[in-house]
Amino acid sequence: MMLRAVLILFFLLNISYAQMFQTVPEANATLIQSGNDKYSCPNCGMHLVKFYKTSHTHANHQYCSIHCLYEATQGIIPEDAKVVDTITLELIDVKKAFYVVGSKVRGTMTRTSSYAFGSEKDAQTFATDNGGQIMNFEQTYAVAAEDFPKDFAKPTSSKLAPSAKIEVPQDAKCPVCGMFVAKYPQWVAMIAGEKAFYFDGVKDMMKFYFAQKIASDKLFVSDYYKLLKLEATKAFYVKGSNVYGPMGSELIPFATQEEALSFARDHDGQKVLTFEEITEMMVKNL
Numbered sequence: 037m038m039l040r041a042v043l044i045l046f047f048l049l050n051i052s053y054a055q056m057f058q059t060v061p062e063a064n065a066t067l068i069q070s071g072n073d074k075y076s077c078p079n080c081g082m083h084l085v086k087f088y089k090t091s092h093t094h095a096n097h098q099y100c101s102i103h104c105l106y107e108a109t110q111g112i113i114p115e116d117a118k119v120v121d122t123i124t125l126e127l128i129d130v131k132k133a134f135y136v137v138g139s140k141v142r143g144t145m146t147r148t149s150s151y152a153f154g155s156e157k158d159a160q161t162f163a164t165d166n167g168g169q170i171m172n173f174e175q176t177y178a179v180a181a182e183d184f185p186k187d188f189a190k191p192t193s194s195k196l197a198p199s200a201k202i203e204v205p206q207d208a209k210c211p212v213c214g215m216f217v218a219k220y221p222q223w224v225a226m227i228a229g230e231k232a233f234y235f236d237g238v239k240d241m242m243k244f245y246f247a248q249k250i251a252s253d254k255l256f257v258s259d260y261y262k263l264l265k266l267e268a269t270k271a272f273y274v275k276g277s278n279v280y281g282p283m284g285s286e287l288i289p290f291a292t293q294e295e296a297l298s299f300a301r302d303h304d305g306q307k308v309l310t311f312e313e314i315t316e317m318m319v320k321n322l
Contacts, residue, residue, distance in 0.1 A: 057141050058089040064125050068098050079104035080145065080282070081209050081216035089151060090144040093118045093127060103145035106180045113177055119152040122162065128152070130173040134159035137176055139168030147280045150176050202226050202258055202265045204234050212240035213283060220282045225257045225268070225289075238273065238287040239322050246316040257289040260299065264291065269311045272296035275318070276306030285322045287314065 065088045067074055075084050077091075077100035084091055087100040094114045099105045105117065118127040133152040136159050143149025149168070153159040159170050171179070202225075204218040217224055217234040225241040227233040227250055235241040238257055245255060255268035266289060273287040274296050280286065287309070290296040296308045 056086060058087045058144055060085065060088045060125055064088075066120075066125070066127055068093050068096065068127075076214060077101075077104055079108045080219060081214055082144075083214040086213065087144045088125070089120055089122050090149075091120050092130070101144035101146065102150055102176065102180050103143075106177065111181055113174065117173075119173075121154040121158075122151045123153060123155070123158050126154070128154045133173055135171045135173065135176040136163045136166070136168040137171050137179055139163065139166040141166050142284060145282065146180065147284070148179055150179070200265065201263045202234075202256060208234040210234065210236045210240050212243050215282060222258060222260070222263060223281045223286070225255070228254045228256065237281040237283055238268075238289055239281070239283060239285070239319055241268075242287070242314060242316075242319045246319065252311065259291050260288050261290065261295060266291055271311065273309045273311070273314065274300045274303070274305040274307075275309055275322075277303040279303050287319075287322070 062085050065085050067084055076082070077084060078097050079099055082100045084098055084100060090101045092099050092102055092105045094105060094109065094117045097108070099108060105114070117130045119130050119133050120126070121128050121133070130152070133154065134156045135150050135152050137150045138148050139151065139162065141149055141151065151162065153162065156170070162168070163170055204221065204224055206218050208217045209215065210217055211233055212235065215236045217236050220236050223237045225235040225238050227241065227244065233244065235244065241255065241257070245252070252269050253267070257266050257268045257271050258264070259266050271289040271291065272293045273289050275287055276285070277288060277300065279288065288299065290299065293308065299305060300308055
């Protein structure tokens, strides 16, 4: 049984990786860290091979995105930073890179994507095909700084009793993307059982749920406004809003349909869904 679960999880991760622009074969990735942390972003825990094309290095660490680099440096521009060239997959000096910012290609940990190129011609070709503006590193870092407070934005919640919300172990990682879940408590979802699984959002939980065919009564989500632990089957979800979770577009859960509809009106939500209306294809396309 345990072997079967491991194999299913391995299959799920490989399917997820194959669908992402940022992902490359491990043999093509240059990873500068070693030991147990070789594959993990030190800031958020996400898998560096999966998000390789947006990864940056600084001070012997490798980050999954400019977002995590910005957070780790507290906004101070690092002098030794390198970034992955989207075409050659080699690490290049950020000061010599041409970034395409704001293209239609999804980014990592931010709503405003940025991809780097060692050649201005390559950057222009990418921008022509996918949109976006060509910038240098300092300009791109300024965009990250401007966008940073907006990412993962949500109302401040009052303190809750431990039993009222999902309690996450500090070392828990999302089994789909590898992110440290406790870092983003407002987005936590979980699958209960003999072994509990924790997720950085409903989207990744549902990917796991569909792949593993788990009983739906074991799924729990966090109410967006109150952080209360909700049974996933009884929650209402807003799809396609302008509020992003740690992994981008999300299904945002609410305890009542009224709250979900109000949020959708305020944040350009496309649709309010019940649990039964969430499909595997829908989740894959988020």
